[in-house]
Amino acid sequence: MADSGSKLHPLDLYDMTAAEPRLGSSNMVDTFSYDTLFSEGSTDTPLNPGLHAKYDFATAYPAPETLPLDGLIQSLQAAVDRDSTKVLAELAYYPHQLGALELREYTAEKLAADRGFTVTADEIALTNGSGEALGLVIQALTDPGDIVLAEEFVYMGTTSQLRRFGADVRGVAMDEGGIIPQALDEQVTALTAAGETPKYLYTIPEHQNPMGSTLSGERRKEILKIAHKHNLPILEDDCYVDLRYKGDVQPAFRALDDSGIVVYVASYSKLLAPGLRLGYFTASPELMRRALSFKLGSGPNQFAAVAIEGYLRNNLESHRDNFNPILEAKCDSMVVALEEHFGDSGATWSIPEGGCYVWLTMPESSDISTIRDKVFDQGVGYVAGPNFEADASGRIGKNCARLCFAFESVEKNAEGIALLAQLFKQHGAM
Amino acid sequence: MADSGSKLHPLDLYDMTAAEPRLGSSNMVDTFSYDTLFSEGSTDTPLNPGLHAKYDFATAYPAPETLPLDGLIQSLQAAVDRDSTKVLAELAYYPHQLGALELREYTAEKLAADRGFTVTADEIALTNGSGEALGLVIQALTDPGDIVLAEEFVYMGTTSQLRRFGADVRGVAMDEGGIIPQALDEQVTALTAAGETPKYLYTIPEHQNPMGSTLSGERRKEILKIAHKHNLPILEDDCYVDLRYKGDVQPAFRALDDSGIVVYVASYSKLLAPGLRLGYFTASPELMRRALSFKLGSGPNQFAAVAIEGYLRNNLESHRDNFNPILEAKCDSMVVALEEHFGDSGATWSIPEGGCYVWLTMPESSDISTIRDKVFDQGVGYVAGPNFEADASGRIGKNCARLCFAFESVEKNAEGIALLAQLFKQHGAM
Numbered sequence: 001m002a003d004s005g006s007k008l009h010p011l012d013l014y015d016m017t018a019a020e021p022r023l024g025s026s027n028m029v030d031t032f033s034y035d036t037l038f039s040e041g042s043t044d045t046p047l048n049p050g051l052h053a054k055y056d057f058a059t060a061y062p063a064p065e066t067l068p069l070d071g072l073i074q075s076l077q078a079a080v081d082r083d084s085t086k087v088l089a090e091l092a093y094y095p096h097q098l099g100a101l102e103l104r105e106y107t108a109e110k111l112a113a114d115r116g117f118t119v120t121a122d123e124i125a126l127t128n129g130s131g132e133a134l135g136l137v138i139q140a141l142t143d144p145g146d147i148v149l150a151e152e153f154v155y156m157g158t159t160s161q162l163r164r165f166g167a168d169v170r171g172v173a174m175d176e177g178g179i180i181p182q183a184l185d186e187q188v189t190a191l192t193a194a195g196e197t198p199k200y201l202y203t204i205p206e207h208q209n210p211m212g213s214t215l216s217g218e219r220r221k222e223i224l225k226i227a228h229k230h231n232l233p234i235l236e237d238d239c240y241v242d243l244r245y246k247g248d249v250q251p252a253f254r255a256l257d258d259s260g261i262v263v264y265v266a267s268y269s270k271l272l273a274p275g276l277r278l279g280y281f282t283a284s285p286e287l288m289r290r291a292l293s294f295k296l297g298s299g300p301n302q303f304a305a306v307a308i309e310g311y312l313r314n315n316l317e318s319h320r321d322n323f324n325p326i327l328e329a330k331c332d333s334m335v336v337a338l339e340e341h342f343g344d345s346g347a348t349w350s351i352p353e354g355g356c357y358v359w360l361t362m363p364e365s366s367d368i369s370t371i372r373d374k375v376f377d378q379g380v381g382y383v384a385g386p387n388f389e390a391d392a393s394g395r396i397g398k399n400c401a402r403l404c405f406a407f408e409s410v411e412k413n414a415e416g417i418a419l420l421a422q423l424f425k426q427h428g429a430m
Numbered sequence: 431m432a433d434s435g436s437k438l439h440p441l442d443l444y445d446m447t448a449a450e451p452r453l454g455s456s457n458m459v460d461t462f463s464y465d466t467l468f469s470e471g472s473t474d475t476p477l478n479p480g481l482h483a484k485y486d487f488a489t490a491y492p493a494p495e496t497l498p499l500d501g502l503i504q505s506l507q508a509a510v511d512r513d514s515t516k517v518l519a520e521l522a523y524y525p526h527q528l529g530a531l532e533l534r535e536y537t538a539e540k541l542a543a544d545r546g547f548t549v550t551a552d553e554i555a556l557t558n559g560s561g562e563a564l565g566l567v568i569q570a571l572t573d574p575g576d577i578v579l580a581e582e583f584v585y586m587g588t589t590s591q592l593r594r595f596g597a598d599v600r601g602v603a604m605d606e607g608g609i610i611p612q613a614l615d616e617q618v619t620a621l622t623a624a625g626e627t628p629k630y631l632y633t634i635p636e637h638q639n640p641m642g643s644t645l646s647g648e649r650r651k652e653i654l655k656i657a658h659k660h661n662l663p664i665l666e667d668d669c670y671v672d673l674r675y676k677g678d679v680q681p682a683f684r685a686l687d688d689s690g691i692v693v694y695v696a697s698y699s700k701l702l703a704p705g706l707r708l709g710y711f712t713a714s715p716e717l718m719r720r721a722l723s724f725k726l727g728s729g730p731n732q733f734a735a736v737a738i739e740g741y742l743r744n745n746l747e748s749h750r751d752n753f754n755p756i757l758e759a760k761c762d763s764m765v766v767a768l769e770e771h772f773g774d775s776g777a778t779w780s781i782p783e784g785g786c787y788v789w790l791t792m793p794e795s796s797d798i799s800t801i802r803d804k805v806f807d808q809g810v811g812y813v814a815g816p817n818f819e820a821d822a823s824g825r826i827g828k829n830c831a832r833l834c835f836a837f838e839s840v841e842k843n844a845e846g847i848a849l850l851a852q853l854f855k856q857h858g859a860m
Contacts, residue, residue: 042720064522091705092494131727275521275732293475297561302705
């Protein structure tokens, strides 16, 4: 072996004749430095510590008490009892890039029944949650510097992926009914005239995150017309559609248009459980192939897929019938508490027909963003408005917060909102 | 709404007053063209059709009959019976970026017991199979044009990811004992002298894919010394370590070195089932953070994690005691059949101590790469050597094939090898 000079090598410290591996000890050797080795595209991003306030209105959880854990396990067992060879073969194979066939077939049936459009199982790709689906489509459509449009306040998980892949995200004006079609048309026209033609539009049309708004069918048709006029694909994130407890479901963009201009993304995370990590998307064939070429590894886990398919095929209606009244009661308790404790403050809030979120808007002069950590430490978690700002400019949202009403109980929603009002007063925010 | 001119828009075809969404019909509208919209980095890659030959020696499957399906489901049910609130909470939360804590704790215990090194649960990240782990680490360490070293024949899933992220992969000379340390040292020295300093080394030291070779502890120590001399991190892929049925396990690179120069990747896909999609990695803290910043979404599925942790905590030894004799019998039947049918052909083959693969080398003049599709159609699947060539140069491997002995039965291994010899003769390859 080559001698590398007089400097003692870390390995010289080892007994080179020892048969047994040495147990690790962090003081034995120099620490290897990666300083010159990290890729230019990598960033040293702290991990999320995963903390939760006593009253957790911060993050996007469905109601845990409705999670059909026994039903999922029984469905898995039933699939094994029915045909263990088939289930064994599915688990013993690396999943197809599109994911488990049975769940894709079920998903196609569900989309036809619930969302009014027909695709085949081979036109659906299952993913590790809708986050992976969005990331794959974004990579297939985004070059660094591309302008991408989204609602002016929108899910930060998507905008952070958009920025990571180089998009310059611009917010589109909204009102309580979601994106304002005419504002979209004027914005695209102006951007195009300035040589900044936007690449596509990302939108959550049903029970929007964080605003809770739903686009009417009429607005969707107008937006599709604008999209075709400007050659602007629509990336439709329909992950909350199953969580409607009042009002009428609106047609998916995808159900109104077969041209391929709509990419449809959805998820079983909200209907069943985030921890199952099963989302999906459907798009025109070449876009699907290009998106899937960005996958790191094969399709998502078959174990959860077998359980989900078996459970939902027999229990979708009863599950939703159980689930949505609970969501409604939780929403009601939060809204009633907001009326009681914020009614005189000049604040306004959205009253959603489904989903998980109420969007609280305090008077313009109120800054509830900078006091967020203090309020969290004192017991109430929320996500401050600037986190959702599409263009991350810091211009708007300091007086706003997303309140998730779905995770805590009816009682804790009421208690938490009372405490929130008290803390806002304490910190001079109302 | 602005009028976009005289051309009829696709949306004009719709009844804009209809309350109901329209069922999809692919002939209603023009097909939207993405031709100018795909990202420069995207490629139109066909999906894998997922075909299997009658005798499937082609792909990397463990023995499906050993998959503890009932045990996994019972473990999941037992975890629910023990503490349903805890399991509910885990499934109802989005997984931590590192994945389920209990499985990380178990993995840390398993690494200490089986691989002789100690890390904490917070130094382990669970991933959607080891493919995701490798993809994340590769992104954190690779800039386009970087030279990365790997065994001269090596797992194509990794080399395809390396190339996707811009690596120029170069093969390191091997013999039946794996990488030849002196060859590595000379190659790195020569590359560095030519201004082409390699960035890191990717290696599968135990039951290598596709060669079946295992690096001795002595060679690993020599390679670590070379790695420190040249500032060359080692990306250690230990996914086959649980699949040893004879001989002595060799120390992991990671167990021989605490400096951070070793990134350790492994998986539960081979020990339990690929369809569970649970791999993991551990690396120095900043490298882990940078790698995880490339994740599309949160940690892997909690459902499988709960089942795996519960099952392995109680059954690891009995599972391996059941699993590995079956693998050995399958390997033996393939090797005996090779002796019987290829003994006079001038062919050689590896005789592994574990894993899933025999590497068949026909005489230099024999080309079993170009006849692969014909042989597949006639009933025997294998992966031809050039698919594993590290640098994809097409220089070597046409006379080689990877034969997976783990998926088919003992009987089918014998029958399939007999048929393979007959087909090679028919196509003039022996």
